[in-house]
Amino acid sequence: MRIVHVSDCYLPRTGGIESQVSDLAAHQVAAGHEVHVLTATLGAAGERGGVVDVVDGVHVHRLGARMPFALPVTPSGPRLLRAAFREVKPDAVHVHAGVLSPFAYDGARIAMALNLPVAITWHCMLDGVVGSLRAAVRLAGWDHAAAALSAVSSAAAGRVREVFEVPVSIVPNGMDLRLWTPAGADVRSGPVHLVSTMRLAPRKRAVPLVELVGAAAARLPVGSLRMTLIGSGPEQHRVEAQVRRSGLDGVVTLAGRLTRDEIRTAYADADVFLAPAELEAFGIAALEARASGLAVVARRGTGIEEFVEDGVDGLLAVDDDDMTEAVMRLVQDDGLLASIRSHNRSVRPAFDWDVVLAAAESEYSRATGLIR
Structure with missing residues (x-):
């Protein structure tokens, strides 16, 4: 053809x-x-x-x-x-x-x-x-x-x-699911590691993401979580300013733009992927994270619901406050986080x-x- x-x-x-x-x-x-x-x-x-x-x-x-x-x-x-x-x-x-x-x-x-x-x-x-x-x-x-x-x-x-x-x-x-299949046993320790990959642009909502992570960190014991934000874009300086304003310099790492291989390496050390965009038609970054075995926290009503079922592949939230609650729930409930990660590591998404x-x-x- x-x-x-x-x-x-x-x-x-x-x-x-x-x-x-x-x-x-x-x-x-x-x-x-x-x-x-x-x-x-x-x-x-x-x-x-x-x-x-x-x-x-x-x-x-x-x-x-x-x-x-x-x-x-x-x-x-x-x-x-x-x-x-x-x-x-x-x-x-x-x-x-x-x-x-x-x-x-x-x-x-x-x-x-x-x-x-x-x-x-x-x-x-x-x-x-x-x-x-x-x-x-x-x-x-x-x-x-x-x-x-x-x-x-x-x-x-x-x-x-x-x-x-x-x-x-x-x-x-x-996507080529083989490239994102996690290797080795699921062994985790230390603070829950959150990660998000996005273009730092208003539509992707990187600044609100930092805000909601800061809200969760403020309500949890010190050292309960850390976050890596992967990506670059026009909102870079606003994101950096929000990290400083929220007192998250020791919690949030801005990794900049990474290659696919570098992102896969970052996911191997992470537990939860955050997708705060409200107008996400599909969410390929979230799918890559889901295929890598990470629990996914995303907004309801987006294309991410094609491959994330609430309570099975991750947690779905109606707004930023609800997403903050979802982050706290995964940090505080080791059994829930382990169950979702085990499911995502063993059940391949159909894409x-x-x-x-x-x-x-x-x-x-x-x-x-x-x-x-």
Whole structure:
């Protein structure tokens, strides 16, 4: 099968969509497909305007332009997208969308106009924009679009369904579970070690995370817990200031950005993963931690509920105060923490790449069946 992925953002940019689209494309190549990626993101050396890189067997079409702040947008996008579709002649077009994805939406519109099979996957939560998007969809005539719609989790799919009022499937994020399988016996001692991995940006809520950890530490005996926060981003200085303001210099370690290998090493020494984001469409970092055997504490109503059952894989909280209580509960109840960690070390989550590849191919078949 000749598959074309369309995504505003792609490597060398780093982030959830970028890593998932590149990993999916690489696994599809390994499965014997011809795979192309059309993106508005420039190459590492500034490749743009239609230059094609071949990386791990994936043909990456750099259709972007030099823009302020390296924004992945391009005035020539529609023309270049149309030309690429006509040249590649794909059997399926897989569009990867966020709340603001002008390049991806152009790709979907043009592919449908060319009568190509189109599958669109949302990698975001549409909370707060459902009404405006529903109006825009109807104005553009997309409420009758011949495309197979999906999202990365049930929570995200529910919002897409509200916008389009049509069936919405699940194409989850994937990972190589073997890389995250814990090795050796589960031996822990000392303070409960909390860990969180995120981009230090407002949407991920790193500052509230430090606040709630500080609230838990203040109500527990000294030395009961410690925390490692992995990641970097625009909120770095605010996070550092909150650590100082909360008197957590000896409790919270800011590890900065780490490689996957370094993160796996950090998880081997940790007990609990904290995911404070309210608009988490899937939560790949939480899934990696869950696969590593850590108990996960996360917000209810997010995509993390796809693989975390309350009281089994971790604890789910309705707000920050509830998350503070969950942290305290795991610190104080050795039996509960041991039970969750034992379960997570022995029961594998069902999100390996074979599951994702099958879900994607099912969407391509569904998209083909919608062609008029």
